[in-house]
Amino acid sequence: MSLVFNLTLITIITLNAIAIILHTVPSINRQHERLFRDFELFSVIFFTVEYVLRLWVCVENENYHHPVWGRIKYIFSATGIIDFLAIFPFYFTLFATDLAVVRILRLFRIFRLFRVTRYSHAFKVIQDVLVDKKEELILSVTFVVFMLIIVSSIVYYVEHPAQPDIFSSIPATMWWGVNAMTTVGYGDMHPITPLGKFLGGMAAILGLSLFALPTGIIASGFAEHIRAHKAPVKHRCPHCGKEF
Amino acid sequence: MSLVFNLTLITIITLNAIAIILHTVPSINRQHERLFRDFELFSVIFFTVEYVLRLWVCVENENYHHPVWGRIKYIFSATGIIDFLAIFPFYFTLFATDLAVVRILRLFRIFRLFRVTRYSHAFKVIQDVLVDKKEELILSVTFVVFMLIIVSSIVYYVEHPAQPDIFSSIPATMWWGVNAMTTVGYGDMHPITPLGKFLGGMAAILGLSLFALPTGIIASGFAEHIRAHKAPVKHRCPHCGKEF
Amino acid sequence: MSLVFNLTLITIITLNAIAIILHTVPSINRQHERLFRDFELFSVIFFTVEYVLRLWVCVENENYHHPVWGRIKYIFSATGIIDFLAIFPFYFTLFATDLAVVRILRLFRIFRLFRVTRYSHAFKVIQDVLVDKKEELILSVTFVVFMLIIVSSIVYYVEHPAQPDIFSSIPATMWWGVNAMTTVGYGDMHPITPLGKFLGGMAAILGLSLFALPTGIIASGFAEHIRAHKAPVKHRCPHCGKEF
């Protein structure tokens, strides 16, 4: 029963994601406008019913067992908010015109995609490792952001006189900086002075090296997780039969 | 005997790959048209004979031991299909004109390159690790694809009003998204609004961090594999003093 | 008390970093010129007081316990120099015109950002791993630099005749080289001869592979660190049966 419901839910979430994506292609949207509208209506009804039912039964979970406060707590939980945001924009548009903000709110339905991954055993393992290494990973990203600010500030002062329109401010230079340090390199802006090029090269090497940190942290996290969850080896002496 | 045959096979597969590649260079193709045609004919005959022989002897393998169903099972196995696709396009063209689909089918011969790696001990190790960590690796790639969809959808709504011709739809934005998150960055499309640039930078950092997951998983997989296959440590029973 | 002071310090450092960044955006600077000047004045006074106080109490730390030499030693320590450079440019500009060098000196305040990370436990772990693996990491970067020199020199001799204005010298080619090996690839210069393209492809594969070295080193460093700092396993003596 539960399996059938979950499979149905995964199918509808996936179809919703596909509909949201294809809906933006003008030629497809024009051809299947009716289909998109009907599927939207069906989805909203389905998700509304699901939302109401979850709100009804959530008191059985001991985290939300109080009939009033438990349900209010559920409404403001992460799951509750995402579920609400998936249906809210539709009802909002019944009373309002089609605003840009509504379209973006609609995107929250896509976050439901991640629910699909919950049914996998590997999800638990990856989550455990990431939670366990949370502090180191946050610090690594903080390092990256700090180095980005420092690198961009220095390169701004070096390149601004040579290219005042392109390296126009530190925030503008940070767009270059993040693409240099993550090695994206769109080519829309890059240093042209010798010192700027030298610093740009350093930034790329530094960036790639900094991203070695989270990789190393995650690798050791997985190794640790495996060791911690392995059944401890029991030794039994084959000569006298005793365990130790 | 087996060694000589395998070396011959590797040589012919390698020469085939080179022929397929060079065949597309107009100047080389014009000069050596005859050679390419003759080598093609020779290869097809060689691979046809090999295919028939393998089909003949496959019943000796206990997976395919039934004289009729075993052979049919072999025909529809991964190896059997690749082997068939390597020779099929040639015979197809005897009766049909040179269609685009035939040229693509011909490419299947290149997949034979991977056979070469089977003869390496390291192949077994890498395969073991990848199979062992299959679930985590698939989930990592799923995460990457989900984040790609979410990032592209958000950036589409942010950049579409500023660059309606470039960020024309979510699928079009996904081309930017995949190149941002994998840090390719061709430069043919990139956000120009401040919010779009901020999201673009986030996407690059997120992408590089997400690709730390498979690396960490594989690293711990290799470490685990080594520990599992190491020569077992000699134990001495503390009760009776004998080694085992 | 100490916590309140540290939080105040972190807030002021962060606001300073934001001010330095936004100060360079012409439209924001014009609108809030007064605010920036006042905050600058406040920051300088705050950091000056902090600097004098730290200099006053540094003798309590046993590294700087001598009343005169200890304080001089503190002034020339890494922390002392950064703290001095954060306030020096302001006093310098009271007597001099606004030179470019002063603006760059002012950036040193941004380095104070890293102080924020000191309050994290993870900082100690990451620092331990990096210090422990210092020699291997320096050697990895040395390898990268050497390969960069070699690759750029060879590609210069190959591409110079075809693109004399773009690949104009080895230092100019090194700008291409560092962006090829770190996979940034701005697209402002790239080889066009077949041999140059082949070498360019090799450089990208080599670069990515070389950056696998520091990642692997850091990963094993973290794994080692975890093992060394784990709660020691309880041992039971097999001779007398007691735990220890």
Add this chain to the structure above:
Amino acid sequence: MSLVFNLTLITIITLNAIAIILHTVPSINRQHERLFRDFELFSVIFFTVEYVLRLWVCVENENYHHPVWGRIKYIFSATGIIDFLAIFPFYFTLFATDLAVVRILRLFRIFRLFRVTRYSHAFKVIQDVLVDKKEELILSVTFVVFMLIIVSSIVYYVEHPAQPDIFSSIPATMWWGVNAMTTVGYGDMHPITPLGKFLGGMAAILGLSLFALPTGIIASGFAEHIRAHKAPVKHRCPHCGKEF
């Protein structure tokens, strides 16, 4: 004595690398032509004397102990060939005009840079790990090359009809392929058809994932190396004093 000689050698090798690099910058070369020529002469004499001395004493090493065959063996060893190539081009030019091939031969002096790393303890560790994991690393690179061939062949057939001048042949497409899979992405060529873009995105994800393999292999190699070289722990029971 040996230390002084090694430091002198490292200095001269480093200065040589700098000279080779700066020599190609027209403005610097014009200004210091005399200096470059004199330093070149000095280097050649120094390296010639070093080469003759090494050839003289190499018989003391037991690998080359035979007075005649040992010296011949040394001449054709890796070190011997690099040392010879570092001085040979100079003598060659005494009798020949300044050919392009001579300039490239001169670059072999740059390979001497790697000698510098030999004096580091970390070099031995990194070398051990790379030699130990040789087979897996070679296979990883082989996978990358095979996937590059397959991806480029498929994308050629997909993109050739749309961009016949850019995706003109499989070798030309491989230049795109290697830059897509290593995520360099110069932007000089990229797919424009929907299917080509889809395959291009797959290629980038596949490429980054494949480069996770060598990283994982190296990480586990370092971990293994550390474990193998740690002094085994001796346990001594604190109650009865016996070791076990």
